[in-house]
Amino acid sequence: MRRTSSLSIETPGFSHEMWYDWGNWLKLGIPGLAMIALKWWYFELGLILVGLGVACSIIVGQSLGAGKASAPPSTIFAGLLLTTSGMVTVAILLVVLRWHVPKIFTSDPGVISRAAQCLPLLSVFLIFEGAVGVMGGAFRGAGLQPVGALIVFVCLYLFSGPLGFWLLLSTPLKLMGLWVGFVSGLFAMSSVYLIVLLRTNWQQQTVLVYSNSHISTKLFKPLRCHAERTSTRKNESHDDQTDIVQTISDDADISVDEKNELRENYSDPSVTEHAVENGHSRHLPFRILVSRGLLTFSMLLVFVCGLTLKLSLPLSDVFGSYCLHANGTFVSIPSNFTTDDIDIFARTKNCTIFTP
Numbered sequence: 396m397r398r399t400s401s402l403s404i405e406t407p408g409f410s411h412e413m414w415y416d417w418g419n420w421l422k423l424g425i426p427g428l429a430m431i432a433l434k435w436w437y438f439e440l441g442l443i444l445v446g447l448g449v450a451c452s453i454i455v456g457q458s459l460g461a462g463k464a465s466a467p468p469s470t471i472f473a474g475l476l477l478t479t480s481g482m483v484t485v486a487i488l489l490v491v492l493r494w495h496v497p498k499i500f501t502s503d504p505g506v507i508s509r510a511a512q513c514l515p516l517l518s519v520f521l522i523f524e525g526a527v528g529v530m531g532g533a534f535r536g537a538g539l540q541p542v543g544a545l546i547v548f549v550c551l552y553l554f555s556g557p558l559g560f561w562l563l564l565s566t567p568l569k570l571m572g573l574w575v576g577f578v579s580g581l582f583a584m585s586s587v588y589l590i591v592l593l594r595t596n597w598q599q600q601t602v603l604v605y606s607n608s609h610i611s612t613k614l615f616k617p618l619r620c621h622a623e624r625t626s627t628r629k630n631e632s633h634d635d636q637t638d639i640v641q642t643i644s645d646d647a648d649i650s651v652d653e654k655n656e657l658r659e660n661y662s663d664p665s666v667t668e669h670a671v672e673n674g675h676s677r678h679l680p681f682r683i684l685v686s687r688g689l690l691t692f693s694m695l696l697v698f699v700c701g702l703t704l705k706l707s708l709p710l711s712d713v714f715g716s717y718c719l720h721a722n723g724t725f726v727s728i729p730s731n732f733t734t735d736d737i738d739i740f741a742r743t744k745n746c747t748i749f750t751p
Contacts, residue, residue: 447474447525448532455536459604464597471533471592478525486518505721509570516574523581530588537600539591546587555580569724718746725749 451474458466489496497510534543559576562568568575716728718741726744728737741748 445528447478448528450474450532451529452532452536455533456538459537459597459601462601462605464601467533467537467597467600468592471530474529474532475526478529479522482522482525486521489514489518489521503721509722512571513574516571516578520574520578520581523578523585526585527581527588530585530592533592534588537595538604539595542591543588546584546591550584550587551580554583716748716750718744719749720744720746 451470454470455467458464458470493511493514494507496514497507501507531543534540555576557576558579559573562572562575563570566572715730716732716737717725718728719725725746728740728748732740737748
């Protein structure tokens with residue numbers, strides 16, 4: 396017995412009773428563990444493709460940095476093989492069980508029928524989505540983000556989105572038409588991704604990686620203080636050039652002429668001397684400050700404009716409200732209807748009100 400001024404605590408110590416009734420505890424403990432673990436596993440399954448895309452991006456970037464031009468194609472092929480095999484398996488399961496999977500979420504026959512019709516398209520969507528994830532990672536690893544952003548914008552915003560909404564609103568396909576638009580956009584994007592990657596000169600990409608990384612190094616070296624730069628300028632230039640030439644290793648997977656050209660360019664002392672003497676060291680910090688300030692201001696301005704439009708221009712006033720039937724059709728609700736009129740209209744037509 397241990398006593399304090401405010402309470403008393405009794406600690407009887409270990410007892411043989413601790414070895415009994417484990418079954419009752421496990422009957423609660425194991426299902427409780429399953430509740431948490433199954434939820435975690437469910438959400439983590441969707442991250443496998445993200446992991447493959449990230450892995451592809453890292454390996455491609457490291458290979459180009461090491462001058463191994465033969466590694467990116469094999470990496471991309473391996474990623475596509477893993478992703479496609481996994482997604483095809485999932486797609487087959489969804490198609491075979493398309494009448495049973497919707498029953499997990501609803502018992503409405505109309506919803507089950509509509510979902511069963513869309514699941515085959517969803518299966519195709521998953522296959523192309525997996526391929527796009529892997530090839531997008533390769534684009535990021537190869538430094539092709541500007542090209543990738545243009546492809547995404549054209550395929551999704553100029554092709555897939557308009558096509559899907561046109562099929563949804565103007566054809567009898569309705570919801571199926573929206574999914575046709577999604578699948579068409581991903582098919583177009585994956586096709587363009589694949590064409591660009593197949594036509595990429597990976598040897599030239601390794602040269603660009605060397606050039607970009609070492610030019611960046613040369614630009615930021617001269618930002619040291621003027622006194623230190625004056626006293627050690629030539630020694631530092633010689634050391635930097637030596638490091639760069641040594642980085643272009645003999646086992647790099649680029650041609651001999653490209654290696655020699657890079658070594659000659661980075662061995663020229665006039666490059667570094669010009670970077671130090673042309674005055675960039677005095678003006679670059681101010682330019683960086685101005686450019687970063689303008690970028691930050693523009694981002695804040697976009698946010699303020701978007702928030703202003705959201706608050707001052709309700710989407711329901713622009714697009715109106717719609718009454719959605721169970722079979723996928725819809726009718727527009729007159730704009731002069733009040734809230735009570737809309738409720739009566741929904742009960743009369745047996746539909747669901749949708750307001751943007």
